Each structure stands twice: as structure tokens, then as C-alpha cells.
Amino acid sequence: MAKSPQEEHPVKAFGWAARDKSGHLSPFHFSRRATGEEDVQFKVLYCGICHSDLHHIKNEWGFAMYPMVPGHEIVGEVTEIGSKVRNFKVGDKVGVGCIVNSCRSCDNCENDLENYCPKLIPTYSSINQDGTLTQGGYSDIMVSNEHFVVHIPDSLPLDAAAPLLCAGITTYSPLKYFGLDKPGMHIGVVGLGGLGHVAVKFAKAFGVKVTVISTSLGKKDEALGHLGADSFLISKDEEQMQAAMGTMDGIIDTVSAFHPLLPLIGLLKSHGKLIMLGAPDRPLELPVFPLLAGRKIIAGSGIGGMKETQEMLDFAAKHNITADIEVIPVDYLNTAIARLEKADVKYRFVIDIGNTLKHT
Ligand SMILES: [Zn+2]
Numbered sequence: 496m497a498k499s500p501q502e503e504h505p506v507k508a509f510g511w512a513a514r515d516k517s518g519h520l521s522p523f524h525f526s527r528r529a530t531g532e533e534d535v536q537f538k539v540l541y542c543g544i545c546h547s548d549l550h551h552i553k554n555e556w557g558f559a560m561y562p563m564v565p566g567h568e569i570v571g572e573v574t575e576i577g578s579k580v581r582n583f584k585v586g587d588k589v590g591v592g593c594i595v596n597s598c599r600s601c602d603n604c605e606n607d608l609e610n611y612c613p614k615l616i617p618t619y620s621s622i623n624q625d626g627t628l629t630q631g632g633y634s635d636i637m638v639s640n641e642h643f644v645v646h647i648p649d650s651l652p653l654d655a656a657a658p659l660l661c662a663g664i665t666t667y668s669p670l671k672y673f674g675l676d677k678p679g680m681h682i683g684v685v686g687l688g689g690l691g692h693v694a695v696k697f698a699k700a701f702g703v704k705v706t707v708i709s710t711s712l713g714k715k716d717e718a719l720g721h722l723g724a725d726s727f728l729i730s731k732d733e734e735q736m737q738a739a740m741g742t743m744d745g746i747i748d749t750v751s752a753f754h755p756l757l758p759l760i761g762l763l764k765s766h767g768k769l770i771m772l773g774a775p776d777r778p779l780e781l782p783v784f785p786l787l788a789g790r791k792i793i794a795g796s797g798i799g800g801m802k803e804t805q806e807m808l809d810f811a812a813k814h815n816i817t818a819d820i821e822v823i824p825v826d827y828l829n830t831a832i833a834r835l836e837k838a839d840v841k842y843r844f845v846i847d848i849g850n851t852l853k854h855t
């Protein structure tokens with residue numbers, strides 16, 4: 496049983512929490528553990544609002560733990576380090592993404608794939624090794640084992656870099672792993688939201704030709720003009736879809752709502768790969784015959800390991816890649832969540848924790 500977060504730890508912390516599945520967020524006093532030997536403690540400056548925060552606070556995935564301080568796109572400045580910390584010093588700009596611990600000894604962990612460790616500990620709405628609830632970045636202070644902390648390169652603005660810790664690595668990792676990062680390739684990106692818009696940026700930086708696939712014309716100018724996609728395909732336009740059949744080496748599908756896979760499989764060349772990143776709340780239909788005809792693959796991918804997360808940030812710094820964000824004060828949180836629910840944001844809300852989180 497989780498211990499009460501208000502009384503277990505010596506370090507006073509303050510943030511905004513959801514108390515039940517209404518998802519309403521309000522000010523919340525809790526505590527963090529004292530900085531352990533291998534821990535880094537940092538002052539949170541910005542935290543992105545990921546779409547999964549929305550699912551979690553309303554318990555739409557069924558494993559919410561309240562009170563819940565959401566947030567796993569966290570950046571800030573180191574205030575204290577443990578005696579055995581080697582890679583960080585006070586004053587460093589750092590980030591924590593979706594995970595704050597793992598077993599460190601399974602095959603996945605030993606291969607820098609902590610994200611696939613069966614015992615990974617998510618940054619919030621989970622149980623720490625000491626039995627207390629994990630709490631995320633909509634708060635003033637974070638403490639994490641240094642292995643799960645990354646450096647934010649100096650050239651990246653902290654606010655626009657925050658979403659890279661989830662949206663960034665979630666799209667970078669599959670592009671690399673599935674070999675969709677080769678110049679001259681052609682990939683599709685389905686859904687132009689928090690994940691999709693970063694996927695376009697990474698793919699373009701790899702030298703890949705990118706087609707954005709969307710249900711409506713609304714995002715066409717944005718995709719082509721601002722994000723630099725090469726073409727735009729309306730998935731409901733059968734003529735356009737027909738013309739694009741068999742042209743893509745891979746597709747990054749970021750849509751978390753129920754949607755048909757058949758048209759997407761059709762867009763793939765032989766040996767093409769459809770990579771699912773969204774998490775629909777009910778199973779999609781899998782048409783098998785069109786997979787056989789062309790030896791096509793449908794696969795999934797979830798965030799990335801710590802080594803690759805740092806690699807992604809360094810790559811982003813080199814290629815000037817950040818998320819497009821709308822920075823908000825903490826007291827705008829509930830409005831932002833409501834807007835996110837209607838997809839009314841380009842493309843990520845980031846909470847200005849450092850300047851606007853006021854103790855009450
Ligand atoms: Zn996320």
C-alpha cells in the first residue's frame with residue numbers, strides 16, 4: 496500500500512494534483528525523498544503537458560493512483576547531488592522524462608532499453624521502490640536517480656526542449672530502430688499533434704521525405720509551410736490515397752483514437768513498416784491479407800532508453816529541433832487540459848513552473 500505522500504519524506508514539495516477521475520487539478524502539498532547517494536535533485540522550471548497526462552488524470556487507462564501530480568516532460572536546474580553522482584553538478588540544466596527507475600539488471604536494462612524493463616517505474620502514478628507514490632513534474636522539485644536524468648544541451652531553450660523528453664524520444668526512437676532514418680526514404684506521419692509534429696522535424700533532419708497524413712485539410716499549410724513536410728495527404732480523399740498507394744517505406748502512426756489500418760497498409764511499399772505510437776483504448780482491426788502481399792510489418796514502439804534519450808537531445812541540439820509550444824502559467828492548467836481534449840493547441844502546452852507556481 497502506498498504511503499501518504501504528505502508525511503513520508505523530509506523534503507517539502509508543492510505542485511498541482513488530480514485527486515480523482517474528474518481530472519480536476521488543484522494545489523497540493525506533498526514530499527520528496529531526501530537526495531540519496533545516486534540521486535539528483537532539481538528545481539523544476541518547465542513541464543510539458545503530454546496527451547497521456549490527460550488520459551491518466553481521468554483514469555482512462557484504468558491504473559491511475561491519486562493524489563496524482565502529473566507531468567513527464569520535466570526540465571530544470573540541479574540544486575543538489577548525492578555523493579556518488581558522477582554525471583551531474585549543481586547548476587546543470589537537466590531533464591526527466593517518462594521513467595524514474597527500472598530494475599537495472601534485466602536484458603532490456605543491460606541493453607539500454609530501460610523503457611522496456613518489466614519493472615520500470617513511471618515518473619508519476621506509480622509506486623517508488625520505497626513504497627511511496629511517484630509524483631511528476633507539475634511541481635516545484637524533482638528528485639531522481641542520476642541514471643534517469645539527462646543533460647539538456649545549452650543551445651536548446653528549456654521550455655521548447657521539455658516536450659522532447661516524451662514526444663521527442665517517442666518519435667526519434669522508432670525512426671532509428673526501424674531504419675526509417677535513411678536519406679531519400681519516404682515516410683508518412685499520421686496525426687499532426689504533439690508527437691506528429693516532432694516526428695516530421697526529426698524525419699526531415701534525417702533527410703527523409705515526409706508526407707503528413709491527416710483527416711482534414713486544416714493543417715496543410717502548417718505542415719508544408721511551417722514544419723517543412725514535403726506533401727500532405729487527406730486520408731478521406733480516395734483519389735489522393737489511391738495515387739499514393741505503395742509509395743512509403745514506413746509510416747509513423749501517432750493517432751490514439753480508433754481508426755482503420757487498411758488504408759495505411761496500402762500506402763506502404765513492399766517490406767514497409769507501419770509503426771504504432773498511439774494507444775487506442777480498444778483494439779484496432781488487423782487486416783492480415785494486405786500484410787502478406789508485400790511482406791509488410793506492423794509494430795509498436797514506446798518512448799526510448801536513457802542512452803538514446805540523451806542521444807536524441809544531442810541530435811536535436813545539433814539540428815535545432817524543439818517542439819512548437821504554448822507556454823502557460825500554472826493557474827491556466829485546467830483550461831489547458833480542456834483545450835488539449837479538443838486538440839486546441841499547436842502543438843504542446845508547456846507549464847512555466849519556475850515563474851508561475853505560487854505556494855498556497
Ligand atoms: Zn508523454
Ligand SMILES: [Zn+2]
Nearest residue numbers: 598601604612
Ligand atoms: Zn530491467
